[in-house]
Amino acid sequence: SRNIRLAVIPGDGIGTEVVAEGLKVLEAVGAKFDTTHYDLGAARYHRTGETLPDPVMEELRGYDAILLGAIGDPSVPPGVLERDVLLKLRFAFDHYVNLRPVKLLPGVETPLADVSPEDIDIVVVREGTESLYAGTGGVMRRGTPHEIATQESLNTAHGVERVVRYAFDKAASRPRKKLTLVHKTNVLTFAGDLWQRTVTRVGEEYPDVTTDYCHIDAASMFFVSQPQRFDVVVTDNLFGDIITDLGAAIAGGIGLAASGNINPERTAPSMFEPVHGSAPDIAGQGKADPTATILSVAMLLDHLGMKDEAAKVEQAVSDDIIERLAGWASRTTHEIGDDITARVSG
Amino acid sequence: SRNIRLAVIPGDGIGTEVVAEGLKVLEAVGAKFDTTHYDLGAARYHRTGETLPDPVMEELRGYDAILLGAIGDPSVPPGVLERDVLLKLRFAFDHYVNLRPVKLLPGVETPLADVSPEDIDIVVVREGTESLYAGTGGVMRRGTPHEIATQESLNTAHGVERVVRYAFDKAASRPRKKLTLVHKTNVLTFAGDLWQRTVTRVGEEYPDVTTDYCHIDAASMFFVSQPQRFDVVVTDNLFGDIITDLGAAIAGGIGLAASGNINPERTAPSMFEPVHGSAPDIAGQGKADPTATILSVAMLLDHLGMKDEAAKVEQAVSDDIIERLAGWASRTTHEIGDDITARVSG
Ligand SMILES: CC(C)[C@H](C(=O)O)[C@@H](O)C(=O)O
Ligand SMILES: CC(C)[C@H](C(=O)O)[C@@H](O)C(=O)O
Numbered sequence: 001s002r003n004i005r006l007a008v009i010p011g012d013g014i015g016t017e018v019v020a021e022g023l024k025v026l027e028a029v030g031a032k033f034d035t036t037h038y039d040l041g042a043a044r045y046h047r048t049g050e051t052l053p054d055p056v057m058e059e060l061r062g063y064d065a066i067l068l069g070a071i072g073d074p075s076v077p078p079g080v081l082e083r084d085v086l087l088k089l090r091f092a093f094d095h096y097v098n099l100r101p102v103k104l105l106p107g108v109e110t111p112l113a114d115v116s117p118e119d120i121d122i123v124v125v126r127e128g129t130e131s132l133y134a135g136t137g138g139v140m141r142r143g144t145p146h147e148i149a150t151q152e153s154l155n156t157a158h159g160v161e162r163v164v165r166y167a168f169d170k171a172a173s174r175p176r177k178k179l180t181l182v183h184k185t186n187v188l189t190f191a192g193d194l195w196q197r198t199v200t201r202v203g204e205e206y207p208d209v210t211t212d213y214c215h216i217d218a219a220s221m222f223f224v225s226q227p228q229r230f231d232v233v234v235t236d237n238l239f240g241d242i243i244t245d246l247g248a249a250i251a252g253g254i255g256l257a258a259s260g261n262i263n264p265e266r267t268a269p270s271m272f273e274p275v276h277g278s279a280p281d282i283a284g285q286g287k288a289d290p291t292a293t294i295l296s297v298a299m300l301l302d303h304l305g306m307k308d309e310a311a312k313v314e315q316a317v318s319d320d321i322i323e324r325l326a327g328w329a330s331r332t333t334h335e336i337g338d339d340i341t342a343r344v345s346g
Numbered sequence: 347s348r349n350i351r352l353a354v355i356p357g358d359g360i361g362t363e364v365v366a367e368g369l370k371v372l373e374a375v376g377a378k379f380d381t382t383h384y385d386l387g388a389a390r391y392h393r394t395g396e397t398l399p400d401p402v403m404e405e406l407r408g409y410d411a412i413l414l415g416a417i418g419d420p421s422v423p424p425g426v427l428e429r430d431v432l433l434k435l436r437f438a439f440d441h442y443v444n445l446r447p448v449k450l451l452p453g454v455e456t457p458l459a460d461v462s463p464e465d466i467d468i469v470v471v472r473e474g475t476e477s478l479y480a481g482t483g484g485v486m487r488r489g490t491p492h493e494i495a496t497q498e499s500l501n502t503a504h505g506v507e508r509v510v511r512y513a514f515d516k517a518a519s520r521p522r523k524k525l526t527l528v529h530k531t532n533v534l535t536f537a538g539d540l541w542q543r544t545v546t547r548v549g550e551e552y553p554d555v556t557t558d559y560c561h562i563d564a565a566s567m568f569f570v571s572q573p574q575r576f577d578v579v580v581t582d583n584l585f586g587d588i589i590t591d592l593g594a595a596i597a598g599g600i601g602l603a604a605s606g607n608i609n610p611e612r613t614a615p616s617m618f619e620p621v622h623g624s625a626p627d628i629a630g631q632g633k634a635d636p637t638a639t640i641l642s643v644a645m646l647l648d649h650l651g652m653k654d655e656a657a658k659v660e661q662a663v664s665d666d667i668i669e670r671l672a673g674w675a676s677r678t679t680h681e682i683g684d685d686i687t688a689r690v691s692g
Contacts, residue, residue, distance in 0.1 A: 072532075079532035087533070111571050113459040137499070137536045143543070147503035149536040153483070157493035184584070186418075186425035187433070190483045190495040197489070217591035224570060224595040225457050238530070242588060245563035249570040 003032040004304060007063040007269070012041040012081070013278030014288035014333075015069025021290035021337025022067060022297045025316070028345040029309045031301060036063075040085050041278075042073035051084035057092060065300050066271040069293065070278035083135065090128050093268035095261035096159065097166050098126035098240060099299070100275065102227075102247030102257075105318055107325035110252050115227065120251055122230045123174070125167040126240025128261055130159040131191070133237040155191040155236070160198045166264055167234035168206045178231035179203075180212040182219045182239055195236065219243060223250055248275050255289030258296040260303060270303055272296040286332035291317055294340055316343035349378040350650060353409040353615070358387040358427070359624030360634035360679075361415025367636035367683025368413060368643045371662070374691040375655045377647060382409075386431050387624075388419035397430035403438060411646050412617040415639065416624035429481065436474050439614035441607035442505065443512050444472035444586060445645070446621065448573075448593030448603075451664055453671035456598050461573065466597055468576045469520070471513040472586025474607055476505040477537070479583040501537040501582070506544045512610055513580035514552045524577035525549075526558040528565045528585055541582065565589060569596055594621050601635030604642040606649060616649055618642040632678035637663055640686055662689035 008023065010016040026033060038060065044050055060066060071086045089095070104110055104120035130153075137151035171179040181199045185192030196213065203211045214222065214229075216239045222229050223246050235243060248257035257275035274292030282288060295317055302310035320340050331339070354369065356362040372379060384406065390396055406412060417432045435441070450456055450466035476499075483497035517525040527545045531538030542559065549557045560568065560575075562585045568575050569592050581589060594603035603621035620638030628634060641663055648656035666686050677685070 079535055079538075082532045083535075111458050111460070113457060132499070133533055135533075135535070137534075139536045139540070141503075145503050145507075147540060149501045149540040151499040151501075151534045151537050153478070153497040153499070155495045155497075157487075157491050161491075184587075186428045187479055187481075187584075187587075188483075188497045189425055189429075189481070190485045191497050192425075194485070194493060194495040217587045220566065220588050220592040221595040221600065224592065225599065238533075241530075241533075241563045242566050246566040246570065246592070249567040253571065254567065 003034045004065070005063045006033045006035045007060050007066045008035050008037045009040050009066060009068045009071075010037065011069040011071045011278060012043075012073045013070055013280045013283035014276075015041070015071070015278050017283070017286070017288050017333045018274060018290040018293040019067060019069040021333060021340075022293040024337050024341045025294050025313055025344055026297050028341045029301070029312055031306055031309050041071050041081060042076050045076055045081065051081060052088055057089070060089070061093070061268055063269045065269050065304060067297065067300060068271055068273040070274065070276065072278045074280055087133060087135075089271060090261050093261075093271065094263045095128045095271060096163050097260075097262040097264055098128040098237075099260040099262055100124040100126060100240070100244040100247065100257065102244065102251045104251045105256070105321050107322040108252035108256065110250055112224065112227075112250055115250075120227045122227065122247060123170055123232050124240060124244050124247060125163060125170060125232060125234045126244060127159065127163045127235070127237050129237070130155050131237040153188070153191055155194055157194065157198070160194055161202065164195075164198050164202050164234055167232055168202055168209055171209045171232040172206055174231060176231040177208050178210045178212065180214050180219075180230055180233050182214050182216055182233050182235040182243060184216050184239070185213070186215065191236070199234070216243070220246060223247060244275060254292070256291050256295065258292050258299055260296065260299040262303065270300075272300040272303075286334060288333045290333050290337050291320075291340075294337070312344055316340045319343055349380045350411070351409045352379050352381045353406050353412045354381050354383045355386050355412060355414045355417075356383065357415040357417045357624060358389075358419045359416055359626045359629035360622075361387070361417070361624050363629070363632070363634050363679045364620060364636040364639040365413060365415040367679060367686075368639040370683050370687045371640050371659055371690055372643050374687045375647070375658055377652055377655050387417050387427060388422050391422055391427060397427060398434055403435070406435070407439070407614055409615045411615050411650060413643065413646060414617055414619040416620065416622065418624045420626055433479060433481075435617060436607050439607075439617065440609050441474045441617060442509050443606075443608040443610055444474040444583075445606040445608055446470045446472060446586070446590040446593065446603065448590065448597050450597045451602070451667050453668040454598035454602065456596055458570065458573075458596055461596075466573045468573065468593060469516055469578050470586060470590050470593060471509060471516060471578060471580045472590060473505065473509045473581070473583050475583070476501050477583040499534070499537055499584075501540055503540065503544070506540055507548065510541075510544050510548050510580055513578055514548055514555055517555045517578040518552055520577060522577040523554050524556045524558065526560055526565075526576055526579050528560050528562055528579050528581040528589060530562050530585070531559070532561065537582070545580070562589070566592060569593060590621060600638065602637050602641065604638050604645055606642065606645040608649065616646075618646040618649075632680060634679045636679050636683045637666075637686075640683070658690055662686045665689055
């Protein structure tokens with residue numbers, strides 16, 4: 001079979017550093033890939049004024065998957081790169097599932113007292129193409145005392161149902177078979193009603209899955225006080241953004257949090273990226289933990305049907321973490337990448 | 347001077363139980379109050395179909411302050427009471443400051459490992475009358491595959507500036523003098539831009555206050571991993587809702603979290619309430635912790651200028667918590683109320 005075609009967008013800041021380690025692991029695991037690097041992010045923006053030109057986007061469409069490091073730099077007006085590269089790709093390639101595991105691996109330090117790995121094993125299925133991320137809204141009388149600024153949350157039956165179905169499938173495949181809708185139905189009544197009705201209706205097709213509901217405010221509390229409550233969580237784009245960063249915090253930090261922007265129908269390439277940003281404050285110093293990117297590579301392998309390779313990478317990461325615990329000195333980005341690569345090849 | 351006129355809305359579930367203890371403490375501290383109880387919530391709704399009739403609202407307007415227990419019951423369609431009583435009062439009485447301290451008291455157990463009281467001492471100034479809470483939006487083709495549901499976030503210069511000013515004043519009055527704006531400016535560009543510009547502009551009048559910015563997703567992470575980062579936080583209605591429940595979790599749970607819905611110009615009564623809800627699952631069993639309500643009473647006293655009495659109540663709560671730590675058996679709602687009352691009277 002032909003090699004898998006992978007587009008690589010290292011991006012800004014620590015993005016380049018962590019992606020290099022991810023690719024090392026990908027190569028070591030024996031997957032046959034052809035990789036092409038795309039120079040998108042702050043450097044290109046400053047050089048050419050471009051963020052993501054249409055021809056580049058159309059080229060990217062032809063790949064089997066995309067690996068992204070991080071996008072964003074303080075030298076660019078806030079949000080420009082995030083919106084014109086990252087969000088644009090999510091929307092254009094219909095990444096309606098933003099899959100974010102929140103799993104405490106054995107040996108990882110968590111800021112929570114009294115929790116162990118069996119207490120934190122959550123998969124957040126965040127919707128990726130709707131709600132307040134639609135970007136609609138406007139401003140009137142800007143800069144005057146009469147300014148009004150609006151944002152619109154757009155939610156459709158089509159958009160909600162497909163991600164809810166995905167979440168039910170995911171829940172059905174896990175031992176606990178529990179799905180929690182997280183929203184704010186008591187305030188966002190129109191959108192909340194659509195989400196709640198959809199979960200109820202689709203849930204009838206999944207009699208084995210227990211469904212639950214939790215407001216986003218209560219869910220944020222429970223992530224910290226009772227993470228055991230959650231198995232699969234399905235939620236909208238904005239709530240998912242918040243709860244998955246919180247999830248990263250309780251599961252040992254942003255250095256370990258992986259994510260997949262998934263187009264389940266495969267009408268366009270899915271995109272895998274660490275949850276963390278470009279972290280300009282530590283860029284270029286070999287301080288970034290590439291583990292989140294390496295775990296994103298495992299998700300990528302899994303998505304492409306290479307289950308054994310995915311499992312091998314995950315195992316290598318778990319083993320590496322246990323060793324860390326066993327008293328390793330703090331390692332550089334390269335060293336962590338090398339250590340995990342060695343386990344994968346070995 | 348005349349007695350202070352207090353409207354009391356015990357509400358639903360544990361609301362009645364905790365408010366009774368709050369009133370006991372209020373009496374014991376020696377403040378001269380005339381209290382009038384208002385029967386609003388699920389019982390009235392079922393009896394009369396009413397939530398908050400206009401004449402009742404106009405009557406409430408005449409009080410010096412309102413003490414509220416909790417509103418909401420599973421027997422009422424979700425959100426109806428919350429919106430038609432709680433949110434209606436916040437909007438009608440222009441409670442544009444929703445003040446929520448996040449403070450770890452000595453002796454309180456927190457789910458976070460390795461933090462001590464000096465690490466968690468935050469005041470969240472949540473905007474209370476705008477953003478997605480405006481309730482605007484709509485639904486089209488409901489129940490069909492072509493349904494679309496929208497929500498609108500409305501933000502005004504007037505609404506943002508007044509709460510930002512309040513937050514700067516608050517920050518200026520505290521030793522660390524730091525104000526962090528929490529928003530999501532990279533996605534909610536129109537509203538985020540208004541908030542960011544307002545903080546920058548008003549901040550020029552407060553050269554002693556350091557300002558900082560944090561996206562809501564990162565802030566949720568930092569509340570757990572580095573709460574020391576925050577002194578005063580100013581944020582919009584929805585983000586404030588989420589971050590203050592998270593704040594309650596890190597500061598020892600919802601049983602201790604107090605709040606004030608404040609109209610700083612005093613054109614209408616301010617309203618004080620515990621952050622927790624009506625908790626129907628434990629209602630009527632004497633299991634609710636009245637401490638959050640008692641601390642809300644302290645905020646009420648403070649708002650009404652009774653600083654000594656407020657300090658006395660706070661001190662009684664701190665002392666009570668230290669005793670709890672020293673091995674008290676688990677107490678009922680009444681017993682906790684009695685113990686704190688005894689300290690206040692003593
Ligand atoms: C960079 C930003 C636009 C993005 C988001 O909000 O989705 C990020 O926070 C994430 O979670 O991937
Ligand atoms: C009950 C609900 C409408 C309310 C809110 O969202 O403001 C509550 O969560 C709160 O924080 O006081």
